[in-house]
Every structure is written in C-alpha cells, then in structure tokens.
Amino acid sequence: MDRVWEAELRLPTPLVELRDPLFGTCRVLLKRDDLIHPDVPGNKWRKLKYLVRDARDRGADTLLTFGGARSNHVRAVAALGERLGFRTVGVIRGEERPTNPGLRRAQERGMTLHYLDRATYRRKSDPDVLAALHDRFGGAYVVPEGGTTPLAFPGLAELVNEFDRPYDAVVCAVGTGGTLAGIAAALPAGRRAIGISVLRGAWSLDAEVAALHRSVLGHPLDNWTIDHRFHCGGFARRDARLDTFLARFGDRHGWAPDPVYVGKALLGLSVLTGAGEFDGETVVAIVSGPGAG
Ligand SMILES: Cc1ncc(COP(=O)(O)O)c(C=O)c1O
The missing domain is CATH 3.40.50.1100 (Rossmann fold)
Structure with a gap:
C-alpha cells in the first residue's frame, strides 16, 4: 500500500479515559478511531484497508x-x-x-x-x-455497501490489537454489523462486544453478524449481542433523549459524538451503565468516525 498515504494515518489511535459520572462505576475508555484520517476515518479505514489491498493484488x-x-x-x-x-x-x-x-x-x-x-x-x-x-x-472491483465483507476482519483485528489496557467489554455502533462482527471475532477469551443498532427494528442484523462469523471463522460466536433499543426513531433520526445526551456531553467534554452512529452508541452505553450492566468493569467505546452528513 502507498507508503505516503499510510504515513498520513494516525495509528494507533488514542485510547483515552472518559471521566463522566453519567457512566457510574463503569470505567469508559474511548477508542478515538475518528482521528485516523479526516477523509477515511474510523471504521472506514479499518474495513477498507484489506479490500483495497485485494483490489490492487487482483490488478483492478x-x-x-x-x-x-x-x-x-x-x-x-x-x-x-x-x-x-x-x-x-x-x-x-x-x-x-x-x-x-x-x-x-x-x-x-x-x-x-x-x-x-x-x-x-x-x-x-x-x-x-x-x-x-x-x-x-x-x-470494476466491487466493494459492497458499507465495506462489510470478510476482508474487513483483518483491519478490525488490528483495531482490537491496539487496545493496550485491560478491559472487559467493547461497545460500538451497528449499521450493517460488519464492525461488530470483526471486533467480536478478534476479542480475546472472556471479553464481550455489545453493538448498539442505529436502525429501527433491524432484527435481521443478528443473523447477518452470525452469518459473517460462519463464513469467516466457520462457526458462530457467543461473545456479542446487539441492543436494538437506542435507534432514537430510526437511521439518522434523533429524539429528545439523544439531543439531551449529546448537549450534556458537549457541555462537559467540549466535543460531541455524531448523532447518527457514535452518539447513539454512547447514549446506549450510558443507559446500560445506569442499569448496572457494567458495574466495576472497563468498557472500550469505539468512536468509529463522524456521522453521515
Ligand atoms: C461512523 C460509523 N460508525 C459505525 C458504523 C457502523 O458500521 P457497520 O456498518 O460496520 O455496522 C458506520 C457505518 O458505516 C459509520 O459510518
């Protein structure tokens, strides 16, 4: 891959603690993948890196x-x-x-x-x-919508391998499910991944993630779940709960995650921590990039 391009990428991305009483006794580490590159941030680079390499290897x-x-x-x-x-x-x-x-x-x-x-x-x-x-x-070399293919897995494994502190769980936003599938596949034993769906009633996502695991690994995994409760009205929709969360987050931290993906994932994480889901645990929350717009 083009060395000049790769030298521009900010990798590994920072893993920074988010100090916020909203998350109770859960220690939240933000994986700032949004900082990888302004044009190809977050899960875009993680998912496309090996696809593009494959395209080049095939002479496309x-x-x-x-x-x-x-x-x-x-x-x-x-x-x-x-x-x-x-x-x-x-x-x-x-x-x-x-x-x-x-x-x-x-x-x-x-x-x-x-x-x-x-x-x-x-x-x-x-x-x-x-x-x-x-x-x-x-x-042409066809890159499926969202870049979700088995070739996304090695890039997402690199993301997981960058976690350099102990953690119990990973939380990420789910659109097509590729990011969650790749993260779950790369997790060491005993860790779990929780995906927050940004789509309303997209129940088929669970089967799609399981199908990806079967096709890439040859078997399903039981270390992940998708929470379907934080779509806030549907894809790219927002509701008062999300707006209040993002406004408060922005006031406290000086920046706010995008409302389409990461905002919903962090809202979900805050509600789950409020319900005691991660008491005393460390969660890596993936800032997978800026939202659609
Ligand atoms: C910023 C961001 N986060 C998360 C996702 C969801 O990723 P996936 O489609 O792999 O579930 C997307 C979708 O492409 C995205 O743009």
Whole structure:
C-alpha cells in the first residue's frame, strides 16, 4: 500500500479515559478511531484497508461501491481511490439524483456517480444488476455497501490489537454489523462486544453478524449481542433523549459524538451503565468516525 498515504494515518489511535459520572462505576475508555484520517476515518479505514489491498493484488483499476446520498462510505472510497490511484464509481440509491456537499466532494475526487432507482438498488447484488454495472463501468472491483465483507476482519483485528489496557467489554455502533462482527471475532477469551443498532427494528442484523462469523471463522460466536433499543426513531433520526445526551456531553467534554452512529452508541452505553450492566468493569467505546452528513 502507498507508503505516503499510510504515513498520513494516525495509528494507533488514542485510547483515552472518559471521566463522566453519567457512566457510574463503569470505567469508559474511548477508542478515538475518528482521528485516523479526516477523509477515511474510523471504521472506514479499518474495513477498507484489506479490500483495497485485494483490489490492487487482483490488478483492478476501478473500485465500484454503493451507498445512500449521505454515505460516509462512498466518500471514503472516493478519497482512497484518488490517493491510491483507482478510478472510482459510486452507485447511489435514488433516481432523483440528490446532491450534497459529500457527493460533490466525492465527484471532485474523481468519482463517477451513477444513480439507481430504489427498486433496482435493493437488487444491487443480483447477477443481472451487477452485470449491467460491469458492462457500463468495465470490470470494476466491487466493494459492497458499507465495506462489510470478510476482508474487513483483518483491519478490525488490528483495531482490537491496539487496545493496550485491560478491559472487559467493547461497545460500538451497528449499521450493517460488519464492525461488530470483526471486533467480536478478534476479542480475546472472556471479553464481550455489545453493538448498539442505529436502525429501527433491524432484527435481521443478528443473523447477518452470525452469518459473517460462519463464513469467516466457520462457526458462530457467543461473545456479542446487539441492543436494538437506542435507534432514537430510526437511521439518522434523533429524539429528545439523544439531543439531551449529546448537549450534556458537549457541555462537559467540549466535543460531541455524531448523532447518527457514535452518539447513539454512547447514549446506549450510558443507559446500560445506569442499569448496572457494567458495574466495576472497563468498557472500550469505539468512536468509529463522524456521522453521515
Ligand atoms: C461512523 C460509523 N460508525 C459505525 C458504523 C457502523 O458500521 P457497520 O456498518 O460496520 O455496522 C458506520 C457505518 O458505516 C459509520 O459510518
């Protein structure tokens, strides 16, 4: 991988104690993965590192990926493509050709945007839809939505291996489940991972994480759970409880996590600690990056 690029990455990321009475007797260590790189922060780099390496090993010159109009992942792929010498194609959900600063920035980085109506987008992994994309954009290397593939696992293992203090559990936000799956797979014995789903009623996530474990490890794991209670209304929605939590957090700490992912994970952690879930334990909370926007 390009040495100049890798030298720009802030790795390992800091693991810093969060002193806040809100978390009771639980000691919270924030893993500041948001600081890895402004354009490819947090779980984006962790999940894409080995995918991009694989694309290069296979001689691909184009990365093609998928996302909503506000996808952090699409922006990160555009930035990586520009820096590492790949053409990039972003297949964006929605026929109305939305644009916003994030998509404009992706285009400035050389990404070709291609819009798919919602019905076709839902079928984006079907052979006919993929074949049409390959016809149009050449034999591009396909990076699935969110970058969740078995190739995300080694990057997430590197994240876990950076934890250099004793801990009992890890808490992270869950979108597609790839980050949680990779973290759980890398945890040493006796530690557990708790994912906070940012989606409303996304019960299928549990089966998807288990399926990832079966495909990568050959067996399921019992060291993780997903808590579905802190979606705050659904993806990218917010409610009064989240707003109050983030405002208080910002007043106390001088910065606030994003409301889309990390804010919900930390809100969940605070409620769980309030219920005595982590009494006397040390929890690593993953600041997986800035939110969509
Ligand atoms: C900042 C941030 N945190 C967490 C997640 C959730 O990760 P995953 O989709 O692997 O569950 C995402 C989604 O891409 C994200 O952008």
